[in-house]
Amino acid sequence: MASPPPSYQTDLPLPSASQPGDKFLDHEDRSTPVPIHVVTSASQLPVEFLEPSPQEQLVIGFDCEGVDLCRTGALCIMQLAFPDAIYLVDAIEGGETLIRACKPALESSYITKVIHDCKRDSEALYFQFGIKLNNVVDTQIAYSLIKEQEGRKRLTDDYISFVGLLADPYYCGISYDEKEEVRILLRQDPKFWKYRPLSELMVRAAADDVRFLLYIYHRMMEKLNERSLWYLAVRGALNCRCFCVNDNDYADWPSLPPIPDKLTVDGDAPEEEILSVLDVPSGKMGRIIGRRGATIMSIKESCNAEILIGGAKGPPDKVFIVGPVKQVRKAEALLRGRLLDVY
Known part of the structure; x- marks a missing residue:
């Protein structure tokens, strides 16, 4: 037994x-x-x-x-x-x-x-x-x-x-x-x-x-x-x-919580928050990260947004940016600028 x-x-x-x-x-x-x-x-x-x-x-x-x-x-x-x-x-x-x-x-x-x-x-x-x-x-x-x-x-x-x-x-x-x-x-x-x-x-x-x-x-x-x-x-x-990137831009995921009416009545409503996924061409992630992480750290300090890299666990060719729309767009511009830089 x-x-x-x-x-x-x-x-x-x-x-x-x-x-x-x-x-x-x-x-x-x-x-x-x-x-x-x-x-x-x-x-x-x-x-x-x-x-x-x-x-x-x-x-x-x-x-x-x-x-x-x-x-x-x-x-x-x-x-x-x-x-x-x-x-x-x-x-x-x-x-x-x-x-x-x-x-x-x-x-x-x-x-x-x-x-x-x-x-x-x-x-x-x-x-x-x-x-x-x-x-x-x-x-x-x-x-x-x-x-x-x-x-x-x-x-x-x-x-x-x-x-x-x-x-x-x-x-x-x-x-x-x-x-x-x-x-x-x-x-x-x-x-x-x-x-x-x-x-x-x-x-x-x-x-x-x-x-x-x-x-x-x-x-x-x-x-x-x-x-x-x-x-x-x-x-x-x-x-x-964040790391669950798919081909339909998360359309099958639940809707994000809307901004409550109480937060919009005084004209100081919080800015919409978004997730942006940036594709990085093969072999270019080093330009994003920089020596000892200096480049990505500098970009993070310039933007009030969370910036994450898929890394070894994957997906290794993508950068994820979470935060207010304006800050996310700023981070995107800085990251794309690094991809265009020539050493």
Whole structure:
């Protein structure tokens, strides 16, 4: 007779622990124990997740692990954090059938997916499973918007890591030493997430990447004003599309959130945000990047837009620009100018 699957448990920080500097993990009344379920069949997932409904809208923590996660690297685990449980959706054991069962939820506007830096996760889901990740709250974007509200101008490539976010006293104020332990293991063996059965370390590390997200989400919602909330929704949607370039200019993706009427009444409406994809001729990417990245860094400093290069994970011949229309057009002009320069 087969033995039952191992049982795992972790703590979820409670949203009610809302004072800056709270270290909730030091206090039992500020966290709640929840089970960790390793999922190999869709029947193990909550019905309200599998069948999204406007009557039962959800907010969940979300992340993916894989081998060189991108359009070609294998997606191995998809983590879902609910208020009462964490589900590790095993793409290796459950296969494509399991991940495709999650498609309605991942594409649904009724389920908010809280994630830290959605771009490569979205790319893997789109190219490997045809899933268009939708309705995300990207905590990396939200953090930058909150800092802008507080008067700090975002510097070039000033993106907080998940480890850095957890260390911020307002959110968690904790060190995430185990993350570095897993990174070392990944450098030693890039196939770390592909091995089965899942080890206790793998289960714990996968759960740790999502168990704080709902707490952080509630903390961020306390800070974000209506203008920033619109930027958060639009930039999250654009970042989901970013590396998922296709032939129909994203026509089959969900529409971008419109500018709320409340933000247009005073004549100071935010500028429309767009994603532009610039094709770079073969052998010319060096002109865009420059020696030790000097050229691309200079262009980033000149434009209030996010500029990303497909790089080794692909697509290597494209530059992605996200931001307000005028700033994106400025970045396009500067990038094209570099392509015309002769050394």
